[in-house]
Amino acid sequence: MTEYLIRRLLQSLLVLFLITVVTFALIHAAPGGPMQIFLAPGLSQEAAKIQAHNMGLDQPLPIQYLRWLGGLLRGDLGYTFKNHLPVGEILWPTVWNTMVLMGTAWFLSLLVAIPWGIYNSTREYGFSDQLASILSYLGFAMPTFWFGIILQEFFALKLNLLPLSDMWTMGREGEIGDLILHLILPVTVLTLGFLAAYVKYSRSSMLEVLQQDYIRTARAKGLRERRVIFRHALRNALIPIITIIGLDLPYLVAGAALTESVFNWPGMGRLFVDMAVAREYSVLMAITLITAVIVIIGNLLADILYVLVDPRVQLGRKGGQSA
Amino acid sequence: MRKAKKWAATLAVLLLAGAVAAGCGNSAPSSTGTPSSSQQGNATPQTGNGTAEKPVDGGTLTFSSFSDIVSVNPLFVQDTASGDIVYLIFANLYDLDRQGKIAAKPWSLAAELPQVSEDGKTYTIKLKENAKWSDGQPVTADDVVFTINTILNPETGSPLTNQFDKVESVNKLDDHTVQIKLKQVYAPFQYSLYNQIVPYHVLKDVKPKELQNHPFGKDPAKTVTNGAWKWSEWKQKQYLTFDANENYWGPKPHIQKIVMKIYADQNTEVQALLKGDTDLIQAIPVTQVEAVKARGNINVILAPGPQYEYISFNFDPKNFPDQFVPFASQKARQAIAYALNRQGMVDNVLKGTGTVMNAPFLPGSWADPGDAAVKYDYDPEKAKQLLKEDGWTPGPDGILQKDGHRFSFELQYNAGNSRREQVAAVIQQNLKDVGIEVTPKAIDFSSWIDQNVNPGKYPAILLAWSLTNPDPDQEQIFSSKYFPPKGQNTGWYKNPKLDELWVKGYSTIDQNERKKIYAEVAKEISTDLPYVFLYQYGQPEGLGPRVHFAEEDRPEPSLAYGYFYHIINWWVDNK
Numbered sequence: 001m002t003e004y005l006i007r008r009l010l011q012s013l014l015v016l017f018l019i020t021v022v023t024f025a026l027i028h029a030a031p032g033g034p035m036q037i038f039l040a041p042g043l044s045q046e047a048a049k050i051q052a053h054n055m056g057l058d059q060p061l062p063i064q065y066l067r068w069l070g071g072l073l074r075g076d077l078g079y080t081f082k083n084h085l086p087v088g089e090i091l092w093p094t095v096w097n098t099m100v101l102m103g104t105a106w107f108l109s110l111l112v113a114i115p116w117g118i119y120n121s122t123r124e125y126g127f128s129d130q131l132a133s134i135l136s137y138l139g140f141a142m143p144t145f146w147f148g149i150i151l152q153e154f155f156a157l158k159l160n161l162l163p164l165s166d167m168w169t170m171g172r173e174g175e176i177g178d179l180i181l182h183l184i185l186p187v188t189v190l191t192l193g194f195l196a197a198y199v200k201y202s203r204s205s206m207l208e209v210l211q212q213d214y215i216r217t218a219r220a221k222g223l224r225e226r227r228v229i230f231r232h233a234l235r236n237a238l239i240p241i242i243t244i245i246g247l248d249l250p251y252l253v254a255g256a257a258l259t260e261s262v263f264n265w266p267g268m269g270r271l272f273v274d275m276a277v278a279r280e281y282s283v284l285m286a287i288t289l290i291t292a293v294i295v296i297i298g299n300l301l302a303d304i305l306y307v308l309v310d311p312r313v314q315l316g317r318k319g320g321q322s323a
Numbered sequence: 324m325r326k327a328k329k330w331a332a333t334l335a336v337l338l339l340a341g342a343v344a345a346g347c348g349n350s351a352p353s354s355t356g357t358p359s360s361s362q363q364g365n366a367t368p369q370t371g372n373g374t375a376e377k378p379v380d381g382g383t384l385t386f387s388s389f390s391d392i393v394s395v396n397p398l399f400v401q402d403t404a405s406g407d408i409v410y411l412i413f414a415n416l417y418d419l420d421r422q423g424k425i426a427a428k429p430w431s432l433a434a435e436l437p438q439v440s441e442d443g444k445t446y447t448i449k450l451k452e453n454a455k456w457s458d459g460q461p462v463t464a465d466d467v468v469f470t471i472n473t474i475l476n477p478e479t480g481s482p483l484t485n486q487f488d489k490v491e492s493v494n495k496l497d498d499h500t501v502q503i504k505l506k507q508v509y510a511p512f513q514y515s516l517y518n519q520i521v522p523y524h525v526l527k528d529v530k531p532k533e534l535q536n537h538p539f540g541k542d543p544a545k546t547v548t549n550g551a552w553k554w555s556e557w558k559q560k561q562y563l564t565f566d567a568n569e570n571y572w573g574p575k576p577h578i579q580k581i582v583m584k585i586y587a588d589q590n591t592e593v594q595a596l597l598k599g600d601t602d603l604i605q606a607i608p609v610t611q612v613e614a615v616k617a618r619g620n621i622n623v624i625l626a627p628g629p630q631y632e633y634i635s636f637n638f639d640p641k642n643f644p645d646q647f648v649p650f651a652s653q654k655a656r657q658a659i660a661y662a663l664n665r666q667g668m669v670d671n672v673l674k675g676t677g678t679v680m681n682a683p684f685l686p687g688s689w690a691d692p693g694d695a696a697v698k699y700d701y702d703p704e705k706a707k708q709l710l711k712e713d714g715w716t717p718g719p720d721g722i723l724q725k726d727g728h729r730f731s732f733e734l735q736y737n738a739g740n741s742r743r744e745q746v747a748a749v750i751q752q753n754l755k756d757v758g759i760e761v762t763p764k765a766i767d768f769s770s771w772i773d774q775n776v777n778p779g780k781y782p783a784i785l786l787a788w789s790l791t792n793p794d795p796d797q798e799q800i801f802s803s804k805y806f807p808p809k810g811q812n813t814g815w816y817k818n819p820k821l822d823e824l825w826v827k828g829y830s831t832i833d834q835n836e837r838k839k840i841y842a843e844v845a846k847e848i849s850t851d852l853p854y855v856f857l858y859q860y861g862q863p864e865g866l867g868p869r870v871h872f873a874e875e876d877r878p879e880p881s882l883a884y885g886y887f888y889h890i891i892n893w894w895v896d897n898k
Contacts, residue, residue, distance in 0.1 A: 031770035050480040050532060083394045084536035090559055149594075157598055164598040165591060170562065170582065261587035264595075266561050270587055274390075274560070279769065 139196025396540025
């Protein structure tokens with residue numbers, strides 16, 4: 001297991017390195033650099049040159065990349081071009097804010113979706129199952145921003161029960177009660193989105209397992225249905241669900257640009273959109289890097305959980321399997 | 324993300340709209356006069372923010388923006404959000420009156436209008452003796468001299484350089500008097516004095532090339548200012564706060580605290596205005612104006628701002644297939660002007676918040692040429708007649724032909740700008756009606772500016788100029804001295820008569836004389852049409868019910884930053 005982990009980590013580092021190279025090249029290949037966005041057309045050539053030099057944009061690309069990489073190895077994510085602010089100072093608060101929002105929504109949806117999916121698998125096409133289907137269709141089909149606006153219109157503007165947007169009321173930063181009030185609407189929107197997928201997955205995964213021979217055997221042995229479901233079926237049914245969850249982990253930091261925009265949540269998704277338009281390369285690189293790290297962690301976690309859940313997967317003997 | 328592509332596009336559009344304003348905003352080295360409010364008609368508040376009640380001191384005004392600031396160091400401001408803040412926390416040397424003339428107001432640093440010498444080359448500025456910085460130090464002639472010299476130093480890289488490039492020297496006569504000598508007579512220079520100054524005592528030891536990255540302008544604690552409010556806090560991408568400056572020397576503002584809240588886009592801003600989370604938004608999307616008005620308690624100010632939209636023709640044959648410029652002749656361009664239903668665009672696309680233009684001077688400004696400019700009323704028959712006279716005959720596909728060339732060209736604009744998208748479609752239809760084929764093409768804003776607009780490589784573009792400086796001089800846009808890459812005459816337009824008139828315009832000090840010269844410019848340019856001038860446009864400002872001001876202190880949308888006009892005299896309900 002340890003050997004496996006070390007190998008996976010080394011592979012991951014290589015993958016990360018390649019991702020940064022490719023991203024760096026792609027970002028710079030996009031036409032219209034920060035100079036175009038930022039400089040006044042009337043600025044003299046001389047002044048433009050000085051500004052480019054101040055931003056470090058007059059260096060060849062490989063040098064710019066190495067500088068960036070060098071900074072990264074020292075834990076320095078660089079500075080914004082426009083106003084020379086440290087990237088970390090802008091980025092880390094938004095990462096945290098996004099995780100608060102997405103984490104809550106994700107946790108809630110798992111909490112509801114997995115038991116509900118399991119329940120529905122035992123009562124196929126029952127009322128609860130039909131309801132879940134309808135909700136799933138809604139969750140998939142309804143644009144998140146539209147649903148968000150409807151909720152705002154009703155609960156914030158008409159009824160005046162909940163805050164319209166933002167993470168905190170100004171002057172009440174840090175008060176947990178205030179945060180919860182602000183979380184309700186965006187979490188509702190996001191949870192519905194997650195829920196739609198997870199209920200379906202857990203139901204179908206469970207149904208598949210329930211048709212296996214060993215379940216029939218278990219039932220034939222005269223085991224109680226409760227025991228069949230929870231002891232025999234559930235562990236196996238969880239495996240594909242874990243895969244999905246692992247793969248979805250990056251959404252926790254990166255997936256909510258639209259919801260964040262509608263609810264004016266100061267998160268990373270919104271930051272990415274802003275910074276892409278402004279061609280703030282160092283912020284974009286940092287966000288890509290964080291997302292990549294989380295994708296890798298997500299995959300790794302999923303693999304480790306397999307081992308814990310699935311008796312058929314054993315690492316170390318033949319070098320392990322990866323998902 | 325996939326189901327939300329359209330929204331993302333909308334979002335990008337709004338952000339781009341900001342970039343457009345920034346991109347062609349402060350930059351216009353040349354500028355255009357300002358419409359006077361009396362001629363704007365509906366600039367007057369309609370639902371009663373303008374009131375005769377007695378002002379109340381205290382309270383918080385919240386306004387919103389959909390982009391964060393970059394830096395509020397006045398030497399480097401190039402975007403609207405930062406400009407808004409500079410307007411609140413710095414006093415100007417001179418301010419503007421509603422007609423766009425420079426004025427020494429009670430809150431201006433200058434005590435009186437500048438004295439201009441006989442030969443028109445020396446400006447003497449007298450400062451108010453009681454003006455102070457927020458750290459208590461006096462504002463002196465040293466600050467003015469330092470500011471102008473720093474702007475002129477190319478190492479600084481200040482975007483204001485071209486506003487001051489006619490300056491030969493700047494000298495302190497005494498602690499409160501500054502003398503500026505120009506290299507030549509240059510009338511628009513008076514508007515360069517409508518600017519802020521930076522504190523000499525804080526920045527004197529900073530190397531010019533390090534100024535841009537200096538904390539002054541980014542760290543509230545290190546940004547020493549001299550306006551009615553001072554900067555207290557910056558929570559990046561969320562909000563900025565400002566408190567009344569206890570060292571303020573001018574008339575005390577009624578509003579104690581100002582908050583600028585940053586929203587993701589204009590739609591979110593509108594929601595916040597309706598909820599009361601913000602009291603002032605600078606731009607309500609035209610499609611939402613009716614819905615906002617229907618709520619009853621929001622004051623929507625509908626009046627076009629200091630910006631105009633145009634079609635620019637390119638005269639460089641290299642930009643066309645077969646090296647053939649279809650609109651090379653004056654008659655063809657006039658025909659295009661007649662064929663376009665510009666009033667229709669104002670009524671339908673801008674929902675009335677606009678005024679048709681025939682010359683590059685804003686309607687109602689002091690340089691407005693009125694009837695001197697040729698008017699092109701919507702008249703497709705006349706357009707067809709002109710095209711016929713110009714030798715164009717209908718081809719087999721209904722498109723006009725001349726010497727084996729079809730009258731067909733590409734019209735570029737920035738992707739995602741829904742106003743331009745709609746206007747481009749109207750242009751396409753209008754011109755098709757007279758036998759001209761237009762292919763609208765939307766391109767990502769920054770690539771477009773980089774690869775087509777700035778180098779002058781396009782057949783025709785649909786774009787706008789935003790004019791922060793109310794002087795009518797626009798030599799750098801239309802004179803053949805300013806071809807790309809160094810200038811903004813990106814259509815490679817050459818007209819010796821106009822070249823000469825622009826020079827004459829800025830070399831004359833007397834405003835009445837200048838007005839006559841710009842009337843001549845208007846006549847020539849509206850006859851020759853390097854651009855088809857479309858309309859002055861603007862975005863409706865929204866004011867919440869908490870904001871109050873006397874009638875004479877109402878916002879002035881025709882000026883840059885006019886949504887804050889006389890904000891020092893406004894007050895808010897203390898609820």
